[in-house]
Amino acid sequence: MNLNRAALLAGVRDTVPMLVGAAPFGVIFGTLAIASGIPVWAVLALSALVFAGSSQFVAVSLIGGGAALPVIWLTTFVVNLRHALYSASLLPAVRELPARWRWLLAFWLTDETYAVVEHRLRTQGVADGGAAYWLGSSLAMYLNWQLWTVAGVLLGQSVPGLAQLGLDFAMVATFAAIVAPQLRQRPVLAAALAAGGVALLARHLPYKLGLMLAALAGVLAGLLAERLAASQPQGEEA
Amino acid sequence: MNLLLAIAGMVVVTYGIRLSFLVFGHRLVFPPLLQRALHYVPAAVLTALIVPMALAPQGPIDLSAANAYLPGTLAAATVAFFSRQTLPAILLGFAVYGVWRWLF
Numbered sequence: 001m002n003l004n005r006a007a008l009l010a011g012v013r014d015t016v017p018m019l020v021g022a023a024p025f026g027v028i029f030g031t032l033a034i035a036s037g038i039p040v041w042a043v044l045a046l047s048a049l050v051f052a053g054s055s056q057f058v059a060v061s062l063i064g065g066g067a068a069l070p071v072i073w074l075t076t077f078v079v080n081l082r083h084a085l086y087s088a089s090l091l092p093a094v095r096e097l098p099a100r101w102r103w104l105l106a107f108w109l110t111d112e113t114y115a116v117v118e119h120r121l122r123t124q125g126v127a128d129g130g131a132a133y134w135l136g137s138s139l140a141m142y143l144n145w146q147l148w149t150v151a152g153v154l155l156g157q158s159v160p161g162l163a164q165l166g167l168d169f170a171m172v173a174t175f176a177a178i179v180a181p182q183l184r185q186r187p188v189l190a191a192a193l194a195a196g197g198v199a200l201l202a203r204h205l206p207y208k209l210g211l212m213l214a215a216l217a218g219v220l221a222g223l224l225a226e227r228l229a230a231s232q233p234q235g236e237e238a
Numbered sequence: 239m240n241l242l243l244a245i246a247g248m249v250v251v252t253y254g255i256r257l258s259f260l261v262f263g264h265r266l267v268f269p270p271l272l273q274r275a276l277h278y279v280p281a282a283v284l285t286a287l288i289v290p291m292a293l294a295p296q297g298p299i300d301l302s303a304a305n306a307y308l309p310g311t312l313a314a315a316t317v318a319f320f321s322r323q324t325l326p327a328i329l330l331g332f333a334v335y336g337v338w339r340w341l342f
Binding site (some may be wrong): 028038045050054055058059061063075076077078079080082084085086087088090091094102103107109166168169170172173174175176177178179180184188191193194195198199200204211217218221222223226 | 247249253263292294297299327339
């Protein structure tokens with residue numbers, strides 16, 4: 001397959017807003033991971049090989065807290081499972097692509113790239129450089145994430161004792177800032193309340209098992225609230 | 239804990255999920271209930287990480303003025319809730335946390 005350079009560059013260009021949005025998270029991730037005592041090679045490996053921001057943040061928090069391996073893997077699975085949804089949604093558009101392209105592009109499938117390429121692939125398929133467009137968006141996100149992770153690592157190393165300065169608080173603030181806008185939806189609010197309550201009660205369980213219990217309770221509460229809202233004849237819009 | 243093993247497992251799990259339908263799609267179905275359940279995962283997992291850190295940073299539940307995590311977290315959440323802007327929320331939360339620690 002000849003690479004359509006114009007489509008590749010268009011993919012990069014359309015991803016620029018996502019690059020700007022991801023940059024601070026890359027820096028915060030690198031800095032926090034170093035401040036939590038994770039070795040440099042492992043921080044860089046997380047960004048280069050896992051390449052899934054939210055699960056990287058969660059992993060730093062779990063590794064720092066001494067979680068068991070299966071808890072880390074299971075949490076990664078749960079947090080990243082939404083990518084299977086993207087994988088399923090893009091499949092019809094890219095069926096004709098050679099398997100090696102699908103293996104390659106799947107590696108870089110993030111929220112941001114999915115948001116950028118989904119419309120074009122759904123409406124035009126892989127004709128006229130759709131695959132190159134996807135590759136452009138993927139490479140831009142990937143290189144951007146590596147760059148800002150390294151910047152964060154350098155920042156974390158240049159200021160020793162960042163953890164004592166309260167940088168561990170930055171993780172809580174980051175998570176809170178991500179979650180809070182979603183709480184406008186009632187079922188999400190129910191999910192957050194249930195998960196937070198269970199996590200608080202189960203915080204002394206070993207290996208961070210409480211996180212798994214809390215996630216399960218949250219998802220069940222969300223589904224239940226969704227059902228209750230749907231069964232109310234004059235229920236408010238959730 | 240073996241860090242290399244932890245990361246290797248995360249790579250396998252994450253890449254496996256991304257490959258799932260794109261490469262093995264003809265053999266898979268995505269149950270609708272699972273699709274709806276996924277909607278709640280980020281909020282559930284992140285809140286489960288936030289709440290114990292904000293309310294009990296040292297282990298026991300601490301609602302005293304000495305716990306700067308709580309006002310800082312509430313500030314970040316409030317700003318994000320109303321503005322939907324992540325970065326200003328983090329910065330303001332951090333400012334409240336810092337000032338609180340300096341005061342108490």
